[in-house]
Amino acid sequence: MTTTMMTTTTTAEPKTPARPLSILVKRRGTRIPARAQIMGWLLLVLVVVLLAVVLIVRQFLRGDVHNQVTASLEQEAQEFVTFAETGRDPRTGQLLTDPEQLFNSYLERQYPDHDEALIGVWRTPTGLESLSQEQNKTIEQLARDPVLLNQIVSAPGNYSSIDTPLGPMEWLKVRAQTEQGEESWFIIERYTAGAMSETDRTVQLLLLVSAFGVVLAALSSWVVAGLILAPVRDVRQAAAEISEQDLTRRIPVEGRDDIAALADQFNAMLDRLEDAFRIQREFVDDAGHELRTPITIVRGNLELLGDDPAEREEVVRLCTDELDRMTRIVNDLLVLAKADRPDFVAPAPVSLAELTSDIEAKVRSLADRRWVLADIGEGEVVIDEQRVTQAMVQLAQNAVQHTEPGSEIRIGSAFSDGTVALWVTDHGPGVDPDEVAKIFDRFTHGNSHGKGGAGLGLAIVKAIADAHHGRVRVVSEPGCGATFGLELPAVPPHDPIEEITG
Missing domain, CATH: 1.10.287.130 (Signal transduction histidine kinase, dimerisation/phosphotransfer (DHp) domain)
Structure with a gap:
């Protein structure tokens, strides 16, 4: 009889290999180096601040020029009003009856500034007549311009400014009235282009100094940022050079920043x-x-x-x-493998007396030995109950392997001066002093008289003691038995790593 077996072959569709997460996820941010970003932001803030300072200074200087011009105009106007109120020539005492005599008598005693013009204007049947006093010949031609004078006289207010071919000009007029009733005005003109140009030169100098400061700040920030970020570059280079085969590279640390x-x-x-x-x-x-x-x-x-x-x-x-x-x-x-993990032990308040009694009850089932609960410590301690029990059971198992049936094995505990002690004492062959230093290494066997294990038991005991910040002690003499014990702090010390990460 022949049996034919049919095999069905299923061909799976090829799968597209998964791409790394770094390719699938688009990174945000900029490619500009941190050093350049620090310098850029510093310069941006500096430029904004300097521009604000320049604009404020410019506005302040221009306002100061305007205030000085206004004060000068008002002072000249007040001096003319004082003179006109007397109505007489100071030298001759002659009564000044017409505008021409008034203005001529006043102006011949005045010495205007270089950018100032003093003008007396009165109306006649044929039009406006004027007398002026100025030091600048260029201003003289413009000051006596009938069109400009008519514009000032016709203005509704007593103070204003006009743009002229010589630049901005501020003026103030005072209406004068003679005994004959003729209309007349005393006009003070101040051309502010010179003062404003001086202000502009000051602002330009300030801009030049600011530009030099920005360049100096750019160089300084580039150098300082490089010095500050040097350890960061060391971190990056160290991270790039680190591999699973070489983790010995460390970064030199200087300072406390x-x-x-x-x-x-x-x-x-x-x-x-x-x-x-x-x-x-x-x-x-x-x-x-x-x-x-x-x-x-x-x-x-x-x-x-x-x-x-x-x-x-x-x-x-x-x-x-x-x-x-x-x-x-x-x-x-x-x-x-878990011994070096932070969660290898979970300390919690435990009654030492109850823990000792529980350990003694559990080890009785290990082998046919005469188990004796020698001492019981009193008090509450903070340890990992399960791990300590595991270590003590392992020590008891080790004692069983080194003793004969019926031999006495003593279990005990004590609590004093902030230290918890638990121990197992046997009457076996003891431990050779030369072996004490290495019996807690992995895959190391002592002089066992019984069936040995893999040589990991005492290594586990030592790992549990180290995780509690304690130690394992061995008291033994060859041929007189041995005592293996744990000495643990009653309260675990504060972990400095937790303090840093917390």
Whole structure:
């Protein structure tokens, strides 16, 4: 009888490889270097401030010129009013009866400024007549211009300004009345182009000084920003040079500013990364080293497996035993791999007496030994109950491996001076003094009289003690037994890393 088997082949559509997240997500921000950004923002603020100062100074200077011109016009007008009220020539005492005599007598004693013109104007049947006094010949021609005089006389107000070919001109007029009733006016003209040009030159000088200051600030900010950002560049270069194979690079830290704090934090991060990679490598190396033997045993037995049922049963028993041992090794390695993590222990308030009693009750089921609860400490301590129990059970298991059935094993605890002590004492062969320093290393076996494990038990005990900021102590003499104990602080010390990150 022939059986034909049909195989159905399903061809999956090719999948587009996923692109890195850095490609899918468009980065925001600018490509301008931080050094250039610092200099740019500093210069922008500086330019805005300097422009505001220049504009304010310009406005202030122009306002000051305007106030000076106004005060000068009012002073000249007041002097003329005082003179006109007397109505007589100061030299001869003659009565001044017509506008021409009044203006001529007053103007011949005046000495106008270079940009000033004093003009007397009166109306006649044929039009406006005028007398003027000025020091500038250019102003003289413009001051006597009939059109300009008529514009000033016809203006409704007594004060105003006019744009002239010589620039802005401010004027003030005073109406004079003689005994004959003729209309006349005394006009003071001030040409402000010169004063304004002096103001403009001051503003230009201020702009020049400001421009020089901006250039100097640009150079200074570029240099200072470079000095400030130098540690940041070191951080970037160090990050670029760091790889999984080389995590030894550190950044030199100088000073106590924010940049130095950043470098400190970066170095601390590198320390944590180096520890993490070291733990990872140790885990892989330890797993490969310790699992090689049981895998070889299982494979060799399976390759030599025959058809005899009894032989098969024995091979299955051996393979199961090795697989169980592999499971224990992996679990122990995982515990050690987690030992350097912050959450490896979770301290909480615990009654030391209850904890000691619970540990004694749990270890009784380990083996046929004469278990004795020697001492019980009193008080509340802050430790990880589960991890401490795990360590004490491991010490008890270690004592079982080094003693014979019926031998006495003592369990005890004490609490004094802020320190918690828990111990296990056996009457086994003890520990050689030369081995005390290395029995807590991974995959290290002491002088066991019983069936040894993978050599990870005491390493786990030491890791639990270190995580509590405590230590493991061994008191032993060869042939007189040994005491393994934990000494832990009753309250865990404050973690400086938490203080920094918090």
